[in-house]
Amino acid sequence: MSLSEARTAVQHDLHGRWDTLLEQAAAHRAWWLLQWPGGDPYVPGLLAQDVQEAVHERADPLWPLCPTCRDHALFVEPDLGEDAFWVCHRSGLPIAEVGRLPEQPRTGTRP
Ligand SMILES: [Zn+2]
Numbered sequence: 001m002s003l004s005e006a007r008t009a010v011q012h013d014l015h016g017r018w019d020t021l022l023e024q025a026a027a028h029r030a031w032w033l034l035q036w037p038g039g040d041p042y043v044p045g046l047l048a049q050d051v052q053e054a055v056h057e058r059a060d061p062l063w064p065l066c067p068t069c070r071d072h073a074l075f076v077e078p079d080l081g082e083d084a085f086w087v088c089h090r091s092g093l094p095i096a097e098v099g100r101l102p103e104q105p106r107t108g109t110r111p
Contacts, residue, residue, distance in 0.1 A: 003030055006044040009099025010051050013064065013086075018055055025050035045084030048076045048098045064101055066090070 001009075007026045014022060029047050033039055039046075052073070055063045062073050066088045074086040074095055085094040086101055096102065 001040060001044050003033060003040075003043055003047075006047045009044050010047050012099050013048065013101040014051070014055075015103055018051070018059055021054040021058065022051055025054060041082040042080055044098045045076050045078065045081065048084060048086075049079070052076070067095060067102065068093075 003026065006029075007022065010025075011019075011022055025047055028050065029043060032046075033043065052063065052075075056073070062071075064074050064086060066072050066074050068088055069090055072088075072090065075089060076084050076098065077087040077094070078084070084098040086096050086098060087094050
């Protein structure tokens, strides 16, 4: 997967939020790919992790919210590999492929 495809995938998962953080992470990964030309397959998982780290620091420590437990963030597995998925660490189950995360209820608001 190219960096622009990975960027589109992660942008989908962000559902239009935090574009600036995505831009910064994508720019960093563009540089990284120049150092490691064979790194393309790992880019979606790495970019998702970069963006998650930035979102946790600056905006929302629970992004993306686990749709099953609703009290913790999902994480990306594998750390460095192909076919990156958002996974619930509690159940150990994959929730969605990176780029296919369903629209989420906003954290912090309860009906
Ligand atoms: Zn969970």
